[in-house]
Structure formats: C-alpha cells, structure tokens
Amino acid sequence: MSDASGAEPGQVATRRLHAGRIIALDADTVRFPDGSTGEMDVVRHPGASAVLPFLSDPAGEDPQVLLIRQYRYAAGGYLWEIPAGRLDAGEDPAACAARELREETGCTAERVERLTSILTAPGFTDEVIHLFMAVGLTMGEHAREADEFLTVEPMPLSRALAMIETGEIRDGKTICALLYAAGFRAGR
Template identity: 55%
Template sequence: MSAGRAGHSGHSARTGRVAGERVYTGRTIHVDVDQVRFPDGSVGALEMVRHPGAAAVVALDGVRDGPEPLVILVRQYRYAAEGFIWEVPAGKLEPGEPPEACALRELEEEAGLRAGRLQRLASVYTTPGFTDEVIHLFVAWDLEPGRMSHEASEFMDVHRLSLSRTIAMVADGEIRDAKTICALTLAARWVDRIGSCGV
C-alpha cells in the first residue's frame, strides 16, 4: 500500500528555493515571491515574509524570595490585534545582535529593568506557513531598575503578576499572544524544575 503524499514517502528531490523576486522592502520586514521545489519534485510559487528574528523574555521577580515569583508583563497596543494585549517584553534583532543581547535590551527598554541572569528556554517559528521569523525565548531574573525607552509607536504599561496568574490567563484566553503563551509555559516548567535547587 502506498504511503501517499502526506508522508512524502519515496520522494528524494532536493527541496528549497529555486528562484525568487523581492516585491516589497520595508523597515521591519521584506516580502519575496519564491519559486520553491517541493518534496515531490514539483515547483510552485510561495509568498514569503522575511524577518530578522526576535527575542522575548520572561522576567521573574523574587525567584529566591518566596514560594512563587512575579512575572513582568506589558500590556501593549497592537493595531493588528485591534487593541491592547498582554505580552512579555520582546523585540526584533538588530543587525549582528545576539538574541541574548536583544532580550536584555528589550527588557530594559520596555519594562525599565536590567537582569543579572539570563537563561535560554527555546527558539520557535512564529508562523512558518508564510514567514521565516524565529523568536528566541529566555527567562531572566536578578532584576534591578534600568532606563525605560519606548519608541513613538509603542504604547504600553508594565505589570507584575504571579506566575500562576499568568498561566491561568493563558488557559482562560486572556493572554492570546503566541510568543507569550510559549514563553510563559516554558518558564513555568523551568521554575518547577529548579525547585528548591536554587538558581
């Protein structure tokens, strides 16, 4: 019995970009129309949003001080979401900037905090159906005041919520931002794992 197309069984064609054309160049993203060879050897056109990548950080306050740390979230206006949404501090990578540096920079710019410790959680594709954007997720702690700096198009305020409250907000649909859901879920597992071992 044939495995069919779903499993791509028996396909040995080399996949990837054959040719392409840049149709839009923007401040944050570029848009290409690529000719792509698929696993069965056929070639077709795909629209692709090119993005430099980003970093997001779950900043934890009071990791050593009590039974449960507080999470620093921002409530930010997003035009695409038609209003304010809950997010962890995040932003795009500058040219040549390591993800770790981006995470620390965005934490200070958006939340006004510096972190003494930073730990990578994961790297995730945001929407692989049409963009190559990857967001690098981190957890940060040992926080101290820094200098907040918002861009003219950024409207947000900073909140401290218990970690369990943020996870409940995910379950209740109050937090809907994908990177924030991923980051909070991974951070909660990280906190459980370190337990009484300390950080």
C-alpha cells in the same frame, strides 16, 4: 530528502515584492519533496528575542513575573505580552533580550537564560523568536520607542497561567515563554 531525480527540496528562484521597515515579502519558486515546483509568498523577518522577567526566584512557590500590556494596532487593541523586539543586524539574541527588557520595562537583569526558540508561523514566514527568562532584576528608566504604548504589570506566575487558560493572554510568544518556564524552569 531528494526526489526521484536527486534534486533537493528548496528554493529555485526568488523575487522581492516588497521591502519595508520591519519585513520583506518575497515570491519564491520552490521545489517540493515530490519534485514538483510552485510559487510561495514568504514574509522575511530578521528574527526577534523575547524575555520573561522574574521579579522573584523562579524556583519559589509562586514566583512573580513582569508582563506588559501593550497596544497593538494589527491585533485591534491591547495585548498582554512579555518584552520583545527585533534583532539588530548581527546582534546576539541574548543581548537583544536584555536590551528589550531595559528599553520596555527599565529593568536590567543579573542573568538572562535561554528557554527555547520558536517559529511563529512557518507556513508563510521565516521569523524565529528566541525566548529567554531574566532573573535578578534591578529597576531603572525605560527607553521606549515612539510607537510603544504599554504599561508594566507585576503578577504571580499562577495568575499569568490562569490568564492563558481564560484567553486573556493570546500572544503566542508570551504563552510559549510562560508555559515553558512553568513546565521546565519555575518551581524546581
């Protein structure tokens, strides 16, 4: 939707403030829908994939899922999560999900199915996380990175959903994947 002058909203200019190992920070000059302009700080992220591993048939009575309990410095301690990681340049999101599943849990999947994609915090970042579920798991050896401190915990889907309700699971991508799978994929 353009403004009265016919100009489309969007970026007018950008200036890189920081480039780090995981993110970059840009100061963008933005044209808003009403034609005005302003400065916005935007965290640039290459995107990520996350995967909800099912240890049993997702259509079963109360399927078993595999969660990880991982130390997250920025969150101030341990969080319950699903395996996830940053996309490599040009990497297919489903391939990233399968890679992260193998690296963090040691599991390989017979099938990785797309659930949905989410914007993590669109007020300040362009990060998109692609959510998947994995079925037909085979256990193997993990290949965690040096800064990954986690344990792998199997549990019934019902317990994971109860942990969302009680606030034990607070990670956004994990909540979305569990609720999406429970609402649209599991038990059907």
